[in-house]
Amino acid sequence: MDQQISDAELDIMKIIWANEGPALFAHIMDALAAKGKTWQKNTVIMLLSRLKDKGYLKAKKTGRRNEYIPLVSETEYQTFQTKKLLDKVYEGNVKGLVSNLIQSDLLTGEEYRELKKLLDGGR
Incomplete structure (x- = not known):
């Protein structure tokens, strides 16, 4: 966890932490929109990928959807x-x-x- 995360990545982590369990991509997008952040789908996918690479998240495939699970509280x-x-x-x-x-x-x-x-x- 010694890698810094950006403000945008932190916005996503806060949504996932608030979810108190695995978060679906659609939920993350809805929560971002509710906060007035109209990020493109590809931007959010890239940020989620960075968070996985840094060890903050893991993704679990459920059917055709990914569930994002925090590895750091x-x-x-x-x-x-x-x-x-x-x-x-x-x-x-x-x-x-x-x-x-x-x-x-x-x-x-x-x-x-x-x-x-x-x-x-x-x-």
Whole structure:
């Protein structure tokens, strides 16, 4: 999973993760259209192929249709990206990241209370 995925590939992965199970090509196209993305069929096929090549998806043939199954969960991807950001921007300093979130008013009051509750409760 050490390969980066593009924003377009991430849009597709979010649809597949939200499906909570295998996603059919038609479902992916419908979900993209609902988000205002009118991509051509060949574009989506190419993006799905790239995601398979990068190890994020596998395709299973069901009759004449492909089912797309995530090989990486959304949580695993988020954790990977968070660690990457933490290392790249904050040199691994979690305190620096959290301080920045708080001091820059990037957290709502509710998010701050939830974060504080998590920190007070420990692991």
